[in-house]
Amino acid sequence: MTHVGPTAQSTRAATPGQKRADISQVLEQTMRRVSTAVSVVTVLLMLTGFIITVLTHPALNPTGQAALAPSRLFRPVQEDWGFWAMSVGIVLLALLPTVRVILALGLFLRSRAWPDVLVALVVLFELLFSIWVSR
Amino acid sequence: MTFIIALFFLGVLTGIVGALLGIGGGIFLVPLLTILFHLPIRVAVGTSLVGVIATSAGVAAMMPPGRGANIPLALRLEMTATAGAITGGLIAGSIAPRGLGIIFGVAVLITAGYTLYRARRHTRIDAEALFARRYQIQNWPLGMGLCFFAGLASGLLGVGGGFIKVPIMYSIMGVPLGIATATSNFMSGITAAASVFVYYGRGDVYPEIVIPTALGIFTGAMIGVRLMPHLRVSWLRLALVGLLTVIGLQMLITNLR
Numbered sequence: 001m002t003h004v005g006p007t008a009q010s011t012r013a014a015t016p017g018q019k020r021a022d023i024s025q026v027l028e029q030t031m032r033r034v035s036t037a038v039s040v041v042t043v044l045l046m047l048t049g050f051i052i053t054v055l056t057h058p059a060l061n062p063t064g065q066a067a068l069a070p071s072r073l074f075r076p077v078q079e080d081w082g083f084w085a086m087s088v089g090i091v092l093l094a095l096l097p098t099v100r101v102i103l104a105l106g107l108f109l110r111s112r113a114w115p116d117v118l119v120a121l122v123v124l125f126e127l128l129f130s131i132w133v134s135r
Numbered sequence: 136m137t138f139i140i141a142l143f144f145l146g147v148l149t150g151i152v153g154a155l156l157g158i159g160g161g162i163f164l165v166p167l168l169t170i171l172f173h174l175p176i177r178v179a180v181g182t183s184l185v186g187v188i189a190t191s192a193g194v195a196a197m198m199p200p201g202r203g204a205n206i207p208l209a210l211r212l213e214m215t216a217t218a219g220a221i222t223g224g225l226i227a228g229s230i231a232p233r234g235l236g237i238i239f240g241v242a243v244l245i246t247a248g249y250t251l252y253r254a255r256r257h258t259r260i261d262a263e264a265l266f267a268r269r270y271q272i273q274n275w276p277l278g279m280g281l282c283f284f285a286g287l288a289s290g291l292l293g294v295g296g297g298f299i300k301v302p303i304m305y306s307i308m309g310v311p312l313g314i315a316t317a318t319s320n321f322m323s324g325i326t327a328a329a330s331v332f333v334y335y336g337r338g339d340v341y342p343e344i345v346i347p348t349a350l351g352i353f354t355g356a357m358i359g360v361r362l363m364p365h366l367r368v369s370w371l372r373l374a375l376v377g378l379l380t381v382i383g384l385q386m387l388i389t390n391l392r
Contacts (some may be wrong), residue, residue, distance in 0.1 A: 028203040031321075035195035042192070043353060046346045053343070066338035067345075086342035090185055093349065094335065096192050097328035100321075104206055119210045123325065126217040130329040133221065 023111050030103055035096065042093045049085030056082060067091075098127050142172070142347040146186065149348075150355020153190035154197075155363060156316060156375050158297030158323065160352070161187050162382055165294065174344065181334035182345050184327045187295035189349040191324025193356025194317065199364075204321035205314055208272065212304075212318075213325050215279045216286035216296065220329040223290020233390045240386030242284070246302045247379035251372075270311055278308040286326055295323030298379060312371060313363070 068079060068087040076084045105120035145167060149160035161183040168179035195203065281303045289296035297319040304315035334340055 024206065027206045031195055031206065032198065032203065035192050039192045039196045039353065043350065046342075046350060049342070050346050050350075064343070065341070067335060067340045067342050070336075083342065086346055090340060090342060090345055090349075091335070093185060093188055093192065094328060094331045097188060097324040100195075101210070101325065104210060113207075116207050116210070119207070119214060122214050123210050123217060126214070126221065127325065127329055130217070130221050130224070131332050133225070133333075 023107065023113055023116075027104060027107055030107065031100055034099065034103060038092060038096045038099070042089045042096075045085045045089035045092065049082045049087075049089060052082030053080075053086065056080075098124070101127060138172070139343075139347045142344060143351040145171075146189075146348040146351020146353075147355040147358070148351075149186060150190055150193060150352040150357075151359040151362070152355075152378075153187075153297070153320070153352070154194045154316075154356045154359025155366070155371060156297070156301065156378060158190075158295060158301065158319065158378075160190055161294030161327070162292075162298050164348075165292070166385070177334065177337070177339040178341060178344065181331070181339035182341070182348055183294065184331040184334060185340065185345045186348055186352050187327035188324050188331065189352040190356050191295075191320050191327070193353045194320040194360055195324075197357050197360040198317060199360075204318040205310070206318075206321065208304075208310070209318045209321045209325075211275075212279060212282045212300070213322050215283040216289070216300070216322060216326050217329050219283040219286025219288075220290040220296075220326050221286075222283075223287040224330050224333060226291075237387060237390045240383050240390065243298065243379050243383035243386065246299060246306075247376050247383060251376050270314075271309060273309045274307050278303050281307065286329075289326045290330055295327050297323045298382060301375060302379070316363075316371075 065083065067090055068084060070091065072079060073084070073088055073091060101120055101124050105117065105124060108116040108120055145164070149164050152158070152163075153160040161180075164183040164186055165176070165179045168174045168182060169176055172179075174182070198204075282300060285296040285299035285303065288294065288299060300319040300322055301312075301315050304310040304318060305312050310318065331340075
């Protein structure tokens, strides 16, 4: 398989190689936007939570409390806000790779790149299986 | 507070090296967190897995257009790598850690030697580009098979496995080094995601340790991506071979003692 980089373009009718290059270009842009958005939200949540925790608990004990269990993330009012923001930031970051696979799957589906759809589905299934196994 | 600042700077270093070499940084983050910071191994692994995902996210967000990962290639290789990571996670408890360490130490040293040998042969033929626009991907079955073992290492040792994936793509599959590092960063995030929730659910992720490290990694990844276009392939390759040699020797010495 010869890979044509996303910057290589031509004015002629799209060949399978060019179609693949177009998909790669769209994928690259989408992944960059999503990664930037999630990274910004994650960093803001982590930083805010960390500052609140440092201000409200001056005596930090790094191994004092593990991140909140997933079920507790849906009840922010009942939790320490700083700790809640830090835990949500970590979970959002941990979910990013799965979101990126789902995005790739969506773009492959739109472009009718069936072999790539199948590959993305297999990886997504494996990721969901790993979450199921870890329960 | 010194502890927090030290974690931040460890994160910065991990982010820079991770962005430049296409590794998540878990392979040296786990030993450093246990040796220097005296953290329990499971807490170190949980922190490292979040760190690997942070490197992957930071690099993907900062990579200039045309220098990102080859996502179709990444997903194809990730089919076997994720399967390996799940298998590794499941069998981790039933294999002697010393034996594992020796096997991986030897594998890492062989990879370093092969990367160096291939580079010497390659540079005689033509000049290498970090981000070539056209390239022929070779040895698919071997590459995919070896990625299963990269995933297995990830599941067993709690690392992203980039230290194996970059040499597989670069040395065996013929992917240019810059694209191999970006693709490996993308893949390492997925491989780490396959096991991070196990550690989160088990209570091995501590926000006050993970957050200074992750924030440092984001900063380091930004610096690393900015540095990458100014570096030569030969420098990056030398750094990769050097890192592999140190890791391989460290694994062998630790487990043969």
